[in-house]
Amino acid sequence: MPVEIIGYIGNHNASETIPAASPVINAEHIAAAAAIHENGGFDRVLFAFHSTSPESILIAQHVAARTRKLKLMIAHRPGFTAPTLAARQLATLDHLSNGRVSVHIITGGDDRELAQDGDHLTKDERYARTSEYLDIVRQEWTSEKPFDYDGTYYHVNGGFSNVKPLNSEGIPIYFGGSSEAALTIAGKHADIYALWGETHAQVAETIHRVRQAAAPYGRSPRFSLSLRPILAETEEEAWAKAARLLERAKTLRATASGERLINIHAKAGDHQPPNEGSRRLLAAAAQGARLDKRLWTEMAALTGASGNSTSLVGTPDQVAEALLDYYDLGITTFLIRGFDPLEDAFQYGRDLIPRLRALVAARDAGTIGVQAAE
Numbered sequence: 001m002p003v004e005i006i007g008y009i010g011n012h013n014a015s016e017t018i019p020a021a022s023p024v025i026n027a028e029h030i031a032a033a034a035a036i037h038e039n040g041g042f043d044r045v046l047f048a049f050h051s052t053s054p055e056s057i058l059i060a061q062h063v064a065a066r067t068r069k070l071k072l073m074i075a076h077r078p079g080f081t082a083p084t085l086a087a088r089q090l091a092t093l094d095h096l097s098n099g100r101v102s103v104h105i106i107t108g109g110d111d112r113e114l115a116q117d118g119d120h121l122t123k124d125e126r127y128a129r130t131s132e133y134l135d136i137v138r139q140e141w142t143s144e145k146p147f148d149y150d151g152t153y154y155h156v157n158g159g160f161s162n163v164k165p166l167n168s169e170g171i172p173i174y175f176g177g178s179s180e181a182a183l184t185i186a187g188k189h190a191d192i193y194a195l196w197g198e199t200h201a202q203v204a205e206t207i208h209r210v211r212q213a214a215a216p217y218g219r220s221p222r223f224s225l226s227l228r229p230i231l232a233e234t235e236e237e238a239w240a241k242a243a244r245l246l247e248r249a250k251t252l253r254a255t256a257s258g259e260r261l262i263n264i265h266a267k268a269g270d271h272q273p274p275n276e277g278s279r280r281l282l283a284a285a286a287q288g289a290r291l292d293k294r295l296w297t298e299m300a301a302l303t304g305a306s307g308n309s310t311s312l313v314g315t316p317d318q319v320a321e322a323l324l325d326y327y328d329l330g331i332t333t334f335l336i337r338g339f340d341p342l343e344d345a346f347q348y349g350r351d352l353i354p355r356l357r358a359l360v361a362a363r364d365a366g367t368i369g370v371q372a373a374e
Contacts, residue, residue: 009047048073
């Protein structure tokens with residue numbers, strides 16, 4: 001099946017290797033990023049969520065008004081907006097954007113971050129709340145008559161929405177989280193389950209577990225993988241570029257402003273991260289700096305795997321072929337973003353995305369053989 005390509009639009013120009021500068025919301029950067037992604041052939045873009053960041057749904061609305069076809073993937077944390085209201089907000093924006101909205105549910109694995117928003121539930125309690133939240137959101141989107149809901153965290157009497165998603169297939173729900181509690185909820189609710197850039201073996205294992213969790217509900221979710229491709233004209237140049245990026249990240253992290261600006265709370269090695277996704281990336285990094293064909297883990301090791309931080313390194317052809325290996329494992333969505341947000345997005349659109357789409361089309365047509373990892 002055709003692959004979906006998702007990019008990333010930050011609120012300003014910053015990454016692990018680029019220090020952020022004021023303003024916190026840079027409208028010119030957002031507009032430039034939106035144009036690059038739309039013109040570069042990306043299907044959708046992610047707007048991230050953090051307890052200290054600008055509100056993702058409002059940034060997405062800004063981008064929707066300045067683009068024609070680029071779809072939106074809005075990271076959203078359950079528990080701080082009433083689910084009935086969140087459902088209507090998303091459905092309203094879906095209409096205003098001509099059916100371009102999706103939502104990425106981020107329950108949250110770091111107790112310290114959640115406390116910044118006044119949430120003191122345990123992780124398992126948060127996931128249980130997320131399940132109730134999504135129960136209600138889906139009913140708001142689909143129910144043709146008022147409904148009641150009596151849960152542990154939410155009680156709704158006569159809930160109903162006059163605004164439904166624009167398209168009959170509804171608003172896609174992407175879902176992140178690697179703990180046992182997260183996988184259980186993903187099986188019930190995820191339309192697309194999102195992983196960070198793990199090894200072939202880790203990805204195959206997670207896909208199997210999510211499919212098992214979804215089976216009792218008669219559901220068959222799709223799967224997304226997030227990576228930070230590093231491209232150059234030759235493989236040698238690509239690895240040299242990765243080494244330069246790593247040194248730049250080390251320099252930035254050595255400054256107090258760097259720590260604050262890239263929103264990393266601890267130096268790598270200070271302690272095990274609180275979320276299972278980061279622990280899985282660090283487990284991969286412990287196996288070596290270069291894994292499988294060209295999975296690079298040193299940036300994840302440096303940053304404590306505080307987010308999407310593993311890369312595929314090589315020429316555009318080599319990285320496209322490495323992405324195809326994940327497609328053979330069952331990945332049909334790729335979220336790709338670079339360490340230089342604008343320049344890399346342009347390069348992906350010019351050099352990587354067309355190659356990947358061509359390889360997938362050839363694979364689906366049976367004109368190239370399958371060499372999936374076992």
